[in-house]
Amino acid sequence: MTKLEYPHSKIPMPGKTIQIATGVKWLRMPIPASLDHINLYLLEDNDGWFILDTGMGTSATKAQWHQIFAKELGGKPVKAVIVTHMHPDHIGQAGWLCEYWKVPLYMSQCEYECAKLAYAPASDTHIEETHLFYRSFGLNDVEAGKRTDQWTQRLWPIAALPESYIELKAGDSINIAGDQWRILIGRGHSPGHLCLYCESLGLLISGDQILPEITSNVSVYPGVFEQDPLHHWLESLRQFFELPDKTLVLPAHNQPFFGLHYRAESILNHHEEACAALEEACVSEKHGQQLLSVLFKRPLNSFETALAIGECSAHLNYLVNKQRLIRQSDEEGTHFYQVSN
Numbered sequence: 001m002t003k004l005e006y007p008h009s010k011i012p013m014p015g016k017t018i019q020i021a022t023g024v025k026w027l028r029m030p031i032p033a034s035l036d037h038i039n040l041y042l043l044e045d046n047d048g049w050f051i052l053d054t055g056m057g058t059s060a061t062k063a064q065w066h067q068i069f070a071k072e073l074g075g076k077p078v079k080a081v082i083v084t085h086m087h088p089d090h091i092g093q094a095g096w097l098c099e100y101w102k103v104p105l106y107m108s109q110c111e112y113e114c115a116k117l118a119y120a121p122a123s124d125t126h127i128e129e130t131h132l133f134y135r136s137f138g139l140n141d142v143e144a145g146k147r148t149d150q151w152t153q154r155l156w157p158i159a160a161l162p163e164s165y166i167e168l169k170a171g172d173s174i175n176i177a178g179d180q181w182r183i184l185i186g187r188g189h190s191p192g193h194l195c196l197y198c199e200s201l202g203l204l205i206s207g208d209q210i211l212p213e214i215t216s217n218v219s220v221y222p223g224v225f226e227q228d229p230l231h232h233w234l235e236s237l238r239q240f241f242e243l244p245d246k247t248l249v250l251p252a253h254n255q256p257f258f259g260l261h262y263r264a265e266s267i268l269n270h271h272e273e274a275c276a277a278l279e280e281a282c283v284s285e286k287h288g289q290q291l292l293s294v295l296f297k298r299p300l301n302s303f304e305t306a307l308a309i310g311e312c313s314a315h316l317n318y319l320v321n322k323q324r325l326i327r328q329s330d331e332e333g334t335h336f337y338q339v340s341n
Contacts, residue, residue, distance in 0.1 A: 004212050004259040007248070011255065015067030017042065020248070020256060021201050023177050025072065029055030029064055031089050034304075035214070038089045039252050041205055042072070045176045048079030052196070052205055053252065057092035057157040065093065082106040082168075084207035085190035086115035088156040090252065095159035105165040106174075108185060108192035112165050119161075122152035130222035136335045137309055138289030151222065151306060168194055181205075188233025189216040197243060204260065205250045210240060212249070212257045215270055219310025220317055230318040234271060240264045274315055275324070278337075282325055285338045288312055 017025035023044035055061040134144035
């Protein structure tokens with residue numbers, strides 16, 4: 001397939017669902033951001049429903065869940081909550097849903113553990129590491145301090161997570177109404193992102209690993225800013241070429257689509273083009289702040305800039321590890337990059 005095809009011309013209305021396949025329903029919840037929605041899914045078992053991702057921990061999301069419970073479950077209870085990864089639009093209502101229905105939470109180990117750490121109050125050590133991260137990117141002390149405050153003091157709308165969970169690993173399967181949903185694990189956008197593939201239904205619930213219209217943020221974060229998430233992201237994408245190209249992809253944002261291989265290849269090409277642009281810009285020595293405009297052509301708000309810094313850092317780390325760029329540091333800890341000879 002050489003383009004994307006969208007088999008559903010309509011999107012779910014608030015508090016409503018659209019049936020994708022037998023026992024599979026698509027719904028949407030609001031996000032208070034420029035990307036204003038997240039897609040969630042319901043999987044019907046013989047004795048109840050699995051919820052796949054949960055939405056933000058806001059009153060608006062909770063109100064829509066109550067509408068879903070009243071009108072879309074056919075009288076069956078929820079039996080489990082599955083969360084693809086730790087980001088707040090995916091995990092935000094997991095604690096409330098599990099408590100409301102008295103059901104278990106399914107996640108990968110690293111996503112659960114990272115969520116517990118990420119949404120805890122920032123320690124003094126984390127604040128110091130965050131400041132060093134922004135200084136290394138090329139921000140002066142004042143700007144680094146502002147960015148540090150923004151990053152460490154931001155309050156995400158997250159319901160308290162359950163104190164226990166059921167671990168899902170790559171290769172595990174969940175039997176739902178006789179259909180086997182196999183677990184795939186992606187890395188890069190988050191540390192252990194779950195995807196669910198059902199061969200008998202020809203469906204892939206991709207979360208943020210494969211989106212049809214946007215590319216997921218791949219970032220280096222303060223405290224782990226020597227990591228190479230872009231390498232893991234690119235490697236994770238390649239596993240999707242092993243699935244049939246006719247698979248219907250159910251993403252976390254935008255609309256369900258056909259064209260899995262085409263989209264995976266497009267994302268790989270997008271990141272290689274970004275890397276090539278950074279190499280071209282680094283013919284002369286540059287620090288990260290000087291390179292943001294190479295990757296991001298449009299104006300960015302404050303939060304988008306924080307994500308852009310993380311993504312630019314991820315590409316720079318990848319290029320250094322591939323020996324396509326050389327990194328050196330000055331006495332103040334600022335990193336400078338230049339193409340290798």
